[in-house]
Amino acid sequence: xxxxxxxxxxxxxxxDKRQLPVVAxxxxxxxxxxxxxxxxxxxxxLPLLAAEFQVSDGSAGQLVTAYALGTVVAAIPTIALTxxxxxxxxxxxxxxxxxxxNTLMAFAPTLVIALVVRFVAGAFSGLIWGxxxxxxxxxxxxxxxxxxxxxxxxxxPLALSIGTPLGAWLGSTVGWRWSFASVSVLTVxxxxxxxxxxxxxxxxxxxxxxxxxxxxxIPGVAVVLGVVFTWMLAHNxxxxxxxPYLGGAGVGLRPDAVLxxxxxxxxxxxxxxxxxxxxxxxxxxxASTAAFVLAGxxxxxxxxxxxxxxxxxxxxxxxxxxxxxxxxxxxxxxxGESVDVANAMLTTAFNLAIFGGGVIxxxxxxxxxPAALPVALITLSTVALVAISFGRxxxxxxxRR
Numbered sequence: 001x002x003x004x005x006x007x008x009x010x011x012x013x014x015x016d017k018r019q020l021p022v023v024a025x026x027x028x029x030x031x032x033x034x035x036x037x038x039x040x041x042x043x044x045x046l047p048l049l050a051a052e053f054q055v056s057d058g059s060a061g062q063l064v065t066a067y068a069l070g071t072v073v074a075a076i077p078t079i080a081l082t083x084x085x086x087x088x089x090x091x092x093x094x095x096x097x098x099x100x101x102n103t104l105m106a107f108a109p110t111l112v113i114a115l116v117v118r119f120v121a122g123a124f125s126g127l128i129w130g131x132x133x134x135x136x137x138x139x140x141x142x143x144x145x146x147x148x149x150x151x152x153x154x155x156x157p158l159a160l161s162i163g164t165p166l167g168a169w170l171g172s173t174v175g176w177r178w179s180f181a182s183v184s185v186l187t188v189x190x191x192x193x194x195x196x197x198x199x200x201x202x203x204x205x206x207x208x209x210x211x212x213x214x215x216x217x218i219p220g221v222a223v224v225l226g227v228v229f230t231w232m233l234a235h236n237x238x239x240x241x242x243x244p245y246l247g248g249a250g251v252g253l254r255p256d257a258v259l260x261x262x263x264x265x266x267x268x269x270x271x272x273x274x275x276x277x278x279x280x281x282x283x284x285x286x287a288s289t290a291a292f293v294l295a296g297x298x299x300x301x302x303x304x305x306x307x308x309x310x311x312x313x314x315x316x317x318x319x320x321x322x323x324x325x326x327x328x329x330x331x332x333x334x335x336g337e338s339v340d341v342a343n344a345m346l347t348t349a350f351n352l353a354i355f356g357g358g359v360i361x362x363x364x365x366x367x368x369x370p371a372a373l374p375v376a377l378i379t380l381s382t383v384a385l386v387a388i389s390f391g392r393x394x395x396x397x398x399x400r401r
Contacts, residue, residue, distance in 0.1 A: 020140060020144055020147060020148060020151070021139055021140065021199065022151065023197050023198075024139060024197060024198040024199060025136060025139075025148055025151040025152045026151060027190060027193055027194050027197060027198055028091075028132055028135065028136055028151075028152040028155075028198070029151060029152055029153070029154045029155040029158070030155055030186075030190045030193075031091065031094075031095060031128060031132065031155065031190060031194070032129075032132065032152065032153060032154075032155030032156055032159070033155035033156075033158055033159045033163055034095065034098055034155075034159075034183060034186060034187055034190060035098070035125050035128060035129065035155070035159075036155060036156050036159035036160065036163070036164075037159040037163035037164055037167060037183055038067070038098060038101070038102060038121055038125070038180075038183055039064070039067050039068075039121075039122075039125065040064075040159065040160065040163075040164045041164060041167045041168075041171075041179055041180065041183070042060065042061070042063040042064050042067075042118075043061075043064060043164070044164050044165065044167055044168030044171070045167070045168055045171045045176045045179060046060050046061060048171055048172065048175075048176040049063065049114075049176060052176065053110065053111040053114070055111055059111065060111070062115060063111075063114060063115060063118050064118075065355075065358070066115045066116075066118040066119045066122065067118045067119070067121055067122035067125070068122060068351045068354050068355060069119060069122060070118070070119040070120060070121065070122020070123040070124075070125065070126065071122040071123070071125045071126040071129070071347060071348075071351045072122075072126070072348055072351045072352060072355070073122075073123065073126070074122070074123035074124075074125075074126035074127060075126030075127070075129065075130050075344045075345075075347040075348045075351070076126075076130075076341070076344045076345060076348055078123070078126055078127040078130065078344075079126075079127070079130035079131060079341055079343070079344035080341060080344070082127070082131070082203070083203055083341065084203040085203045086200050086201070086202060086203055087131060087134075087135040087138065087200060087201040087202070087203065088194070088195075088198060088199070088200040088201065089200075090127070090131055090203075091128065091131070091132070091135065091194060091198070092191055092194060092195060093127075094124050094127045094128040094131075095128070095187055095190060095191045095194065096187075096191065097120070097121070097123075097124035097127075098121060098124055098125075098183075098184075098187050099184050099187040099188060099191070101117050101118075101120050101121035101124065102121070102180045102181070102183045102184040102187065103180075103181070103184045104117045105117050105118070105121070105180040106177045106178070106180040106181040106184065107177070126344070126347055126348075126351075129343070129344075129347040130341075130343050130344035130347050131343070132152060132343075133149055133152070133153075133328040133332060133343045134332065134343055135201055136148045136149055136151075136152040137149070137332055138201035138202070139198075139199050139201055143278060144278070145278070145329060145332065145333075146273075146274070146277030146278035146281065146325065146329050147274050147275075147277065147278060149277070149324075149325045149328055149329055149332075150270055150271075150273050150274030150277060150322070150325045151274065153270065153324045153325050153328070154267070154270050156266075156324060157263050157266035157267050157269075157270060157317075157320075157321050158263075158267070160259070160262070160263045160266065161259070161260055161262070161263020161264055161266065161267065162263070165256065165259075165260065167179040167182070167183070170182060215335060215341045215342055215345070218334060218335055218336070218342075219334065219393070219394035219395075220330070220331075220333075220334030220335075220391065220393075220394030220395035221331060221334050221335055221342055221345070221395075223387055223390075223391040223394070223395035223396075224327060224330045224331040224334060224346070224391070224395045224396075225331070225345055225346060225349045226384075226387055227285075227289075227327065227330075227384045227387050227388055227391075227395070228327050228331075228346055228349040228350055228353070229349045229350075229352060229353050229356075230380045230381075230383045230384040230387070231289060231292070231323065231327075231380070231381065231384035232323075232349075232350050232353035232354075232357075233353040233356045233357055233360070233380050234292055234296075234376065234377045234379075234380035234381045234384070235292070235316075235320055235323075235353075235357070235377075236353055236354050236356070236357025236358070236361070237357045237360060237361045237364070237373055237376050237377060237380075238296075238316070238373050238374075238377050239262075239357070240354075240357045240358055240361050241361045241362075241364075241365050241370060241373060242255050242258060242259065243255040244365050244370045245299075245370040245371075245373050246258060247370070248369060248370035248371060249299075249303045249304060249309065249370070249371075250304060251303075251304060251305070251306045251309050252306065253306065253309065253310075258313055261310065261313050261314065261317065262313050262316065262317040262320075263317065264317070265313070265314045265315075265316070265317025265318045265321065266317045266318070266320055266321030267321060268317075268318050268321060269288075269317065269318040269319060269320060269321020269322040269323075270321045270322055270325065272284075272318070272321075272322060273321070273322025273325045273326060274322075274325070277322070277325055277326060277329055281326060281329055281330060281333075281396060281397075282388070282392065282396040282397060282398055284322060284326055285326050285327075285330065285388045285396050286385065286388055286389065286396075287319075288319040288320075288322060288323055288326065289319070289381050289382075289384045289385040289388060290381075290385055291315045291316070291318065291319035292315075292316065292319050292320075292377060292381035292384075293377075293378055293381045293382055293385065294312075294315055295312040295313070295315040295316040295319070295377070296312075296374040296375070296377035296378035296381060297374070297378060298311060298312040298315070299312045299373075299374040299377070300371075300374040300375060300378065303371065303374070327346060328343060328346065330395060330396055331343060331345075331346050333397075334394055334395060360376070361373065361376075364376060
């Protein structure tokens, strides 16, 4: 297990100043871009998919659920089975899986076949997300791990703010099948560049592998997973049901405009996290969850104010943008050699939060109304904030990483 040590800047080992492999990390970010765009495309194409398969919007929405289910089912087993496999071939195989899945989706004749394809795509998502953060950490020095993760994880907000809206526009212009086909083409390009430009890294050595259950018992791992679930559940409750929330608030904002602002703000959050994560992981995590609480409070007390709503969305986006890097850095530091398994657990917790956001959010919206969402955001974010505050020894330690 990595033991955090407080160091001054002057005391940083010379090897930590080695140049980052930016090209390789950017290609990892593009891999994440493909994963997130594949995951979220059905949401932007929902009316077109429902019309094509002659089903309701709710039935077509299960294309997102099937993907998340595939991720939950596959993340931990696939990483457990591939712990000793070299990382580069594994990434190439995972991306090839996305090429096949999106190509099949572009030709899917029925909803049932599309659901099966989406489940398979989700399984490959579990494989790549489970190993990507550990791969990024393995090709840099320990002192560069946080910045490396910030670059490698940048594909998520880029996909949310640019990729999915662009895919939705393409679908409405020339047909939804072309949206999935375009992701397949992008995947081929990224695979070729990965083969040419990304260095390989070994899998976990057999002598350092411990049983899955014992990974969960490593000090700090369970706390980080608890933060992942509560924090991301808070996020997904509002993100999934942003349209009914805005409709109920009556501030005159369109969901696509709000999500664009959110995505741009998330990019700012990644930039801030990239600068500070190796020096102030604990403070970043506390500030980010506190920003969620503040954003929820603004939405609660001034729900009808357009300027306040925009400010709340910006706070929410900035705080969310760096969350993946912060959480994966924290669990990687705590898990040490078992980082891949721990990240697979993180991926599972994240996707369970997506499930929870859909189910609990539906109960809140249909029962108490969309105005209940900020209350849930505040409550869950406060739980995450308290967990981070008490996780000062192993999960989110003080000082420089």
